[in-house]
Amino acid sequence: MPRWIKFLLALVLGLASGLIYGWLISPVEYVDTTPEILSMDYRADYVLMAAEIYASSLDPEPAARALALLSSLPPAFTAAEALAYAQASGYTQSDILLLQDLTSALQTWQPGVSP
Amino acid sequence: MTRGHQWLELALGLLFGLSLGMVIAWWIAPNARMDLSPAALRADYKDEYRLLVASAYAATSDLGRAQTRLSLLRDNEGPVQSLLDQVLRLRSGQAQSNIFPDASEQPVYALALLANALQQSDNAPTPGPSDTTTPVISLPTATFAPFALVSQETACDAALPEGLGRIQVRDAGGQPLAGVEILVSWEGGQQRLFTGLKPELGNGYADFVMAPGTFYSVQLMPSSTPVASLIAPECDAEDGAVFLGGILLVFEQP
Numbered sequence: 001m002p003r004w005i006k007f008l009l010a011l012v013l014g015l016a017s018g019l020i021y022g023w024l025i026s027p028v029e030y031v032d033t034t035p036e037i038l039s040m041d042y043r044a045d046y047v048l049m050a051a052e053i054y055a056s057s058l059d060p061e062p063a064a065r066a067l068a069l070l071s072s073l074p075p076a077f078t079a080a081e082a083l084a085y086a087q088a089s090g091y092t093q094s095d096i097l098l099l100q101d102l103t104s105a106l107q108t109w110q111p112g113v114s115p
Numbered sequence: 116m117t118r119g120h121q122w123l124e125l126a127l128g129l130l131f132g133l134s135l136g137m138v139i140a141w142w143i144a145p146n147a148r149m150d151l152s153p154a155a156l157r158a159d160y161k162d163e164y165r166l167l168v169a170s171a172y173a174a175t176s177d178l179g180r181a182q183t184r185l186s187l188l189r190d191n192e193g194p195v196q197s198l199l200d201q202v203l204r205l206r207s208g209q210a211q212s213n214i215f216p217d218a219s220e221q222p223v224y225a226l227a228l229l230a231n232a233l234q235q236s237d238n239a240p241t242p243g244p245s246d247t248t249t250p251v252i253s254l255p256t257a258t259f260a261p262f263a264l265v266s267q268e269t270a271c272d273a274a275l276p277e278g279l280g281r282i283q284v285r286d287a288g289g290q291p292l293a294g295v296e297i298l299v300s301w302e303g304g305q306q307r308l309f310t311g312l313k314p315e316l317g318n319g320y321a322d323f324v325m326a327p328g329t330f331y332s333v334q335l336m337p338s339s340t341p342v343a344s345l346i347a348p349e350c351d352a353e354d355g356a357v358f359l360g361g362i363l364l365v366f367e368q369p
Binding site: 003006007008009010011012013014015016017018019020021022023024027028029030031032033034035037038039042045046048049050052053055056057062065066068069 | 133
């Protein structure tokens with residue numbers, strides 16, 4: 001067998017081993033991250049918590065501040081994104097209603113203006 | 116070429132491939148299925164997340180959901196201790212909330228409320244009047260001025276739960292103070308309480324249950340003098356039976 005083929009086989013074997021190790025055995029572990037890179041299911045639950053607080057106080061300000069930690073996009077956009085995820089993922093009707101209410105409130109909310 | 120050189124080439128190929136694979140797996144294309152859960156958040160963001168969980172609990176009273184959410188943070192010291200530690204950080208000014216920047220007591224109250232509910236769900240000895248009332252989060256501000264014991268009474272009231280240790284905390288003007296941390300210790304254990312978690316009994320009220328024959332010590336945190344050697348008295352009922360009475364401690368800021 002030509003030498004370069006042996007070298008190539010060794011290279012491919014090493015590459016495969018490196019990928020298996022880095023992806024499966026010891027994958028990247030994120031620490032000290034920001035809420036922005038949470039998985040979508042966790043993001044949606046985060047927004048749901050903000051919606052639960054809003055439903056109790058009817059003050060969109062704390063919810064907007066919480067959502068600002070989650071994304072640099074406008075809070076209404078973040079809430080709408082979570083609402084779409086909740087609808088697609090089979091959240092309960094009551095949770096979807098909470099998210100709808102928060103999304104609606106944030107669409108008309110202006111920072112610094114009390115409800 | 117010698118056989119030794121051939122082995123060297125193979126080893127180099129293997130090593131180069133391995134390095135390339137790890138660079139791809141760790142930097143260029145990390146595993147997209149990895150768990151980007153709240154456990155990965157930086158400490159200050161974990162505090163905000165914990166506060167959001169507590170505030171949502173204060174709004175909904177859904178303890179199961181709050182427990183599930185807190186478990187996502189995988190706090191080493193456990194959810195209750197993490198909540199109480201955050202209360203102390205907020206009260207001492209070591210931390211503040213971005214979600215509630217203008218409210219000093221609301222975050223403390225929400226965190227303490229959830230910690231108390233979790234302790235009770237773990238069968239911690241804090242019975243007494245039920246906690247079903249959804250509290251109004253509007254409380255006077257407690258400060259770190261030391262408290263003094265102004266009254267200590269035994270109570271032989273058969274209408275109260277047996278061995279009930281009741282604590283009232285007031286400010287210098289005699290107004291009840293919520294959110295004051297109390298450490299109750301006994302041989303082999305201790306329990307943290309917060310005033311104001313039973314608002315139907317007053318914002319400065321907290322209680323705990325004493326076991327018969329056990330000596331307790333009560334200290335208002337962080338620096339008041341402990342009140343030691345507290346024991347539930349034995350009381351005589353009208354029908355001659357003996358039941359376990361309670362105590363009432365009243366603390367005030369000088």
